[in-house]
Amino acid sequence: MLGAYGVRSGVLRFEPQFPLEPGVRYRAVLHLDQLPGETHPGSGLITAVFEAPRRSTTPTTVVSHVYPSATVLPENLLKFYIHFSAPMSRGHIYEHIHLRDESGKTVELPFLEIDQELWDPAMKRLTLLIDPGRIKRGLRPIEDMGPALEAGRHYALIIDRAWKDAIGNPLKESFQKAFEVGAPDRDPLDPTRWEIRSPKAETRHALTITFTKPMDHALAQRVIRVIGESGESVEGETELEDQERRWTFIPVHLWRRAHYTLLVQTTIEDLAGNSIGKSFEVDLFDNVQPRIASTTVKLSFEVR
Structure with missing residues (x-):
């Protein structure tokens, strides 16, 4: 050996x-x-x-979360995040994921099936993209097959139990996320409309941002930073609550009486892929809004 x-x-x-x-x-x-x-x-x-010890053949891995967590999703939804309780196996993932309408009919080819599967390094989170050709107006797939999701209808994202985890066992149980489809969302994000609630000084109470609509779960946790008066990053833990409509930040240390800045990268997205100042479809159909020169937006708040 x-x-x-x-x-x-x-x-x-x-x-x-x-x-x-x-x-x-x-x-x-x-x-x-x-x-x-x-x-x-x-x-x-x-x-x-x-x-060498034999692997356990008792299935234990489950789907722990699927985001977006809301039960009403826009017609032009861009992606799902599927979280597992343990590492999964790579390959043939689309054999185990299905989208069905209220009649039980399987939606034909709704996902962007790419060879390079979008796993996180731990193999516990899969990013599942809706085929952009079934979202953007004027593209061939949507003209030929229609949108993957239609407003006013009900669907279920089905994950088969036969999907194997990293040690070769199937999932403990199948998973289903039922949801209703609402109107498409093509409005760019406007941070000036977000509501910031400041915590009290000498506490570790949460700083919160309430968005005007649900946000992309993974991006919203990664692209917002808290900056102190002297320019240092404030360490802490972020969470998304209220179906990804509210961002919370709890610092490692007590808040000081000071002015702070929220640094938001313009790559943050809502559920339809709209970002700050830019619609997901702006490059094809809409008048191009003024480009944001900076890659970040600054929002100020004060702790008293």
Whole structure:
């Protein structure tokens, strides 16, 4: 086997280059006559046979969350985030994900099926894109097949139990997210309309931003920073609440009486992919709004 030998605290250790295969028997042989130092008694060989522990065949992995969490989603919804309780396997994911309407009929080819699956490094979150051709007006797929989602109708995102996790077991149970489809959303984001609620000084109470509509779950947690008076980043934990309509930030240390700045990257998006000052469809149909020179927007608040 490929690997490396080493002595630690008087113990000879072998670290395999690749993980041992569960359920496979292995044999280790120690040649005593090749050890340095005094002559060792015995036959010159010590042999041990062992078996790597077998993987559990009891399914335990479940779908823990699906975002957006709202039950009414825009007709031009851009993506879903599917979270699992344990790492999943890569490949053939679209065989296990289905979109069905209220009659139980499967929607034909609603997702952008790409070879490079959009997993996070831990293989516990999958980004599932709706085919943009089924969203943007004037493109061939939407003209030929219609939108993937239609306003006023009800759908269910179905995740099959047969989908295997990283150790080869199926999911513990299938998953279904039911939702209604509302009107399409083509309005750019306007941070001046967000409501900021400042915390009290000498507390660790939450700073909150209430948006005018639900936001993209992953982006909203990543692209907003709190900056102190001297320009330093304030450390803390962020969460999204109220179906991704409210952002909260709890600092590691107590708030000081001071002026603070919220630094928001303009790449933040709502559920339809609209960003600050720009509609998702602006490049095809609408008059181009003035481009934002900066890649960030600054919002001020005071802690008293």
